[in-house]
Amino acid sequence: MHSSNRTRDGRGHAPARTTTLDKLAPGQRAVVQHISGVGSLLYQRLLEMGVFEGVEVAVVCFAPLGDPMEVRVHGSHLCMRRAEARSVQVEVCA
Amino acid sequence: MRRAAAAADEPAVRGRPTERRLAYSVAVVGNPNTGKSTLFNALTGLRQHVGNYPGVTVEHKTGTLLLDGGTRVELIDLPGTYSLAARSPDEMIVADVLVGRQPGAAPVDAVLAIADAGNLERNFYLISQLCELGLPVVVALNMMDVAARQGVRIDTVKLAAALGTPVIGICANKGAGLPQLRAALRQALQDGHAPTGVRPAFPPPMCHEVDALLEELDRHAPALKRRFSRMEALRTLVDGGGCGERWVGSVIGDGFCQDLEARRRRASRIPLAAEEVRARYAWAKQVLAGAVERPAHVPPAGSNAIDRVLTHRFAGTVVFVAVMLLLFQSIFRGAQPLMGFISGAFDSVAAFVGGHMADGALKSLLCKGVIGGLGGVLVFLPQICVLFLFIAVLEDCGYMARAAFLMDRLLACVGLSGKSFIPMLAGFACAVPAVMATRTIENRRDRLTTILITPLVSCSARLPVYAILIAAFIPDRAYVGGWLTLRGLTLFALYCLGIVVAAPVAWLLKKTLLRGETPPFLMELPSYRIPDWRSVALRVYDRGKAFTVRAGTVIIAVSVVVWALSYFPHPPRIASQYEAERNAVIAAGLPPDKLARAVSALNREETGAYLGQSCFGRMGRALEPVCKPLGWDWRITMSVLASFPAREVIVATLGTVFDLGGGKGGELQRRHEALANVTWSGSNRRLFNVPVALSIMVFFALCSQCAATLATIRRETNSWRWPLFSFTYMTLLAYVGALITYQTTMALRWGGV
Numbered sequence: 001m002h003s004s005n006r007t008r009d010g011r012g013h014a015p016a017r018t019t020t021l022d023k024l025a026p027g028q029r030a031v032v033q034h035i036s037g038v039g040s041l042l043y044q045r046l047l048e049m050g051v052f053e054g055v056e057v058a059v060v061c062f063a064p065l066g067d068p069m070e071v072r073v074h075g076s077h078l079c080m081r082r083a084e085a086r087s088v089q090v091e092v093c094a
Numbered sequence: 095m096r097r098a099a100a101a102a103d104e105p106a107v108r109g110r111p112t113e114r115r116l117a118y119s120v121a122v123v124g125n126p127n128t129g130k131s132t133l134f135n136a137l138t139g140l141r142q143h144v145g146n147y148p149g150v151t152v153e154h155k156t157g158t159l160l161l162d163g164g165t166r167v168e169l170i171d172l173p174g175t176y177s178l179a180a181r182s183p184d185e186m187i188v189a190d191v192l193v194g195r196q197p198g199a200a201p202v203d204a205v206l207a208i209a210d211a212g213n214l215e216r217n218f219y220l221i222s223q224l225c226e227l228g229l230p231v232v233v234a235l236n237m238m239d240v241a242a243r244q245g246v247r248i249d250t251v252k253l254a255a256a257l258g259t260p261v262i263g264i265c266a267n268k269g270a271g272l273p274q275l276r277a278a279l280r281q282a283l284q285d286g287h288a289p290t291g292v293r294p295a296f297p298p299p300m301c302h303e304v305d306a307l308l309e310e311l312d313r314h315a316p317a318l319k320r321r322f323s324r325m326e327a328l329r330t331l332v333d334g335g336g337c338g339e340r341w342v343g344s345v346i347g348d349g350f351c352q353d354l355e356a357r358r359r360r361a362s363r364i365p366l367a368a369e370e371v372r373a374r375y376a377w378a379k380q381v382l383a384g385a386v387e388r389p390a391h392v393p394p395a396g397s398n399a400i401d402r403v404l405t406h407r408f409a410g411t412v413v414f415v416a417v418m419l420l421l422f423q424s425i426f427r428g429a430q431p432l433m434g435f436i437s438g439a440f441d442s443v444a445a446f447v448g449g450h451m452a453d454g455a456l457k458s459l460l461c462k463g464v465i466g467g468l469g470g471v472l473v474f475l476p477q478i479c480v481l482f483l484f485i486a487v488l489e490d491c492g493y494m495a496r497a498a499f500l501m502d503r504l505l506a507c508v509g510l511s512g513k514s515f516i517p518m519l520a521g522f523a524c525a526v527p528a529v530m531a532t533r534t535i536e537n538r539r540d541r542l543t544t545i546l547i548t549p550l551v552s553c554s555a556r557l558p559v560y561a562i563l564i565a566a567f568i569p570d571r572a573y574v575g576g577w578l579t580l581r582g583l584t585l586f587a588l589y590c591l592g593i594v595v596a597a598p599v600a601w602l603l604k605k606t607l608l609r610g611e612t613p614p615f616l617m618e619l620p621s622y623r624i625p626d627w628r629s630v631a632l633r634v635y636d637r638g639k640a641f642t643v644r645a646g647t648v649i650i651a652v653s654v655v656v657w658a659l660s661y662f663p664h665p666p667r668i669a670s671q672y673e674a675e676r677n678a679v680i681a682a683g684l685p686p687d688k689l690a691r692a693v694s695a696l697n698r699e700e701t702g703a704y705l706g707q708s709c710f711g712r713m714g715r716a717l718e719p720v721c722k723p724l725g726w727d728w729r730i731t732m733s734v735l736a737s738f739p740a741r742e743v744i745v746a747t748l749g750t751v752f753d754l755g756g757g758k759g760g761e762l763q764r765r766h767e768a769l770a771n772v773t774w775s776g777s778n779r780r781l782f783n784v785p786v787a788l789s790i791m792v793f794f795a796l797c798s799q800c801a802a803t804l805a806t807i808r809r810e811t812n813s814w815r816w817p818l819f820s821f822t823y824m825t826l827l828a829y830v831g832a833l834i835t836y837q838t839t840m841a842l843r844w845g846g847v
Contacts, residue, residue, distance in 0.1 A: 035368075038365045038368075041181055041611065041613065041614055042616065043365075043367070044177075044179060044181065044367055045176075045181075045614050045616045046614075046616065047367055047368060047371040048176040048177040048179070048371070049176060049216070049616060049618070050215065050216045050219070052368060052371050052372065052375070053368070053372075060398075060405075061401075061402075061405050061406075063405065063499055063500055063502065063503060064406075064407045064408075064410060064411050064500060065500075065503035065504065066503065067503045068499060068503070068512075068615060070499065070619060074213065074215045074216050075213050075215070076213050076216060076618060077401070077618065077619040077620075077621075078616060078617070078618055078619065079495065079498075079499045079502075079615065079616070079618075079619050080614070080615060080616050080617075081502070081506070081615045084614055084615065084616060
């Protein structure tokens with residue numbers, strides 16, 4: 001899964017704009033491109049909560065200890081750990 | 095047709111209860127935080143009860159709803175869920191009840207789907223699944239007022255037309271829209287037909303595979319003992335490794351699962367779960383498009399502004415600490431007067447009953463065993479109610495999820511999640527409500543780990559034990575100009591000990607016994623809102639009742655057993671010996687005050703003698719060799735044994751055993767001196783010194799000396815295995831801890847030369 005991430009990264013035409021959700025700064029918005037870890041519980045949960053390809057997400061803030069993070073999607077607020085956000089590949093909105 | 099096999103022994107046709115089925119059965123289903131419980135409570139009032147389905151620990155509530163025209167409806171409040179693709183035990187219950195697989199649950203006649211009007215898109219994901227169950231569905235859009243304030247305009251008529259099923263806008267907490275909802279429910283039950291609106295458009299290969307799978311499953315219907323609906327076939331195909339696949343596989347054989355994999359590959363090139371989500375969200379967009387108007391520019395919701403403060407690095411932490419301090423103080427101190435009142439009342443009742451009965455086993459059983467046991471149960475109620483009042487309010491207003499969000503990083507170190515924080519904090523007051531509070535943790539392994547480590551946290555019942563031993567044996571030294579005292583530091587160290595030990599225990603449990611995939615910490619942070627007081631009150635009432643009834647029975651039984659162990663064999667020769675001594679004292683013609691003192695001293699001595707001869711006394715003597723390395727003689731060992739059902743009992747037992755007299759106020763000092771002067775039997779060597787006191791305190795800090803906690807663990811885990819495990823590991827830990835403490839402090843010559 002990680003290797004597939006890397007190839008995708010490598011193939012991206014604008015590497016600066018494609019990153020993973022955990023790397024965004026508070027207030028930044030992005031569009032979900034791809035979620036790795038197909039079949040896992042996390043994958044399923046992300047989909048059910050409305051995080052899937054083409055959906056806009058925005059980082060609201062990080063917890064005081066740096067983890068987890070608060071993300072807004074479809075008008076509702078989700079909390080996820082950075083390790084989990086790492087499996088969500090996004091394209092940063094300008 | 096959905097339950098063809100079930101219908102064979104159940105003549106009632108769905109939607110038309112006959113004499114055999116007196117009420118319709120309607121399931122209330124919705125996402126978490128949509129006000130589902132508020133709606134349930136508003137519809138059923140107090141006509142509800144909590145129950146467990148056989149074999150599962152997930153609780154469900156049922157309540158009776160009377161519709162116009164005398165239609166009786168049994169409403170089932172199911173756990174909140176985001177999808178019917180069941181993974182957790184909670185979600186499995188929802189899925190199983192809805193398709194009629196759940197043993198002990200009546201077949202569902204209709205679904206009452208509740209959705210948050212402010213977040214329709216995600217809520218409609220679940221609704222699209224519910225519409226495919228083949229059951230009548232009534233959709234309730236809750237919190238219409240909040241949505242209206244945000245400028246969202248919802249045309250329920252258009253929405254109902256698109257869904258092909260009734261849609262009613264409501265405000266469950268104000269009762270608005272409920273009459274219309276009842277009417278719609280009644281109509282839906284009478285008509286009995288499933289939604290007729292548009293369905294999500296799955297790609298043709300996927301639809302084809304679902305149909306083919308349904309045919310295949312129909313062929314196996316005799317072996318499966320039932321027929322599958324199209325929705326179940328879809329779930330079996332999409333949820334790889336899910337419960338549907340496992341169950342069917344176990345009946346038909348492994349070939350089925352391999353076959354299923356091939357079907358999945360044929361159905362779609364991308365994962366089927368993603369295909370499903372795409373189709374359903376597209377459907378939701380289409381259905382909502384004509385019926386919902388949102389303002390072009392969405393003003394930032396109030397929740398956003400509150401969150402900027404409450405999850406802020408600095409302000410958020412300050413608020414968090416303040417809220418937790420308030421919570422802690424309330425259970426620790428706020429409940430104290432009521433607890434004092436309850437135990438006082440039971441003491442008076444015992445004294446009253448005792449005064450009207452002849453001495454003997456029956457009087458002792460009634461006063462100490464039964465009344466004492468009952469008091470021992472009810473004394474926990476104030477703390478339980480205060481804690482659950484807090485938890486219900488924090489959960490309802492949306493702060494609970496933020497607390498978990500703030501503390502997650504800390505607890506992740508030991509393999510837990512932020513959701514374990516509140517139960518552990520509550521453990522400082524009392525482990526009983528704390529164990530009950532773990533219900534907010536969905537993941538079974540996380541919940542069990544929290545249940546197992548919470549009793550290690552120093553609860554308020556340990557304080558009297560620490561207080562008497564510290565006051566008697568720890569020198570009163572002050573440092574830093576009186577800001578720090580050695581006694582205070584000792585107390586602090588004992589409180590820290592619980593946490594310091596709990597962390598590695600949790601880590602170890604998560605690595606060994608409760609090992610498993612880390613559950614995602616993907617959690618919704620609900621919008622802030624004002625709690626619904628009726629729901630809060632009902633939650634407090636439910637928890638209090640559950641504890642009193644279910645844990646209470648065990649506690650009273652245990653207290654009777656303990657009474658017997660400390661009463662029997664009760665040899666009559668002790669009575670005659672002390673009777674003779676008392677007569678001698680009376681005959682000596684002492685002045686009245688001296689006489690009274692001498693007689694009461696003799697009475698205390700007599701109680702001590704009985705205790706020494708009791709089963710506990712014998713066990714203490716038998717176990718003395720085991721406890722000698724801890725610095726304990728048989729009397730300490732006996733006192734500790736007798737305090738296993740409730741640790742605070744040791745204060746009274748030590749008083750009886752070492753004849754300290756009842757100490758109040760000024761006598762306290764004398765009591766401490768008396769304790770310090772006790773010697774080993776048959777020698778001048780002092781029994782108590784700093785190492786002995788420390789070893790007792792460490793033992794009490796780590797040991798599982800609380801029948802109430804064990805009974806609660808039994809009730810919460812639905813098995814005796816976990817309370818037994820908890821008891822065993824904590825007792826071992828306590829012994830080793832006390833041993834290390836005594837041996838090192840003796841080696842350091844803290845015991846004096």
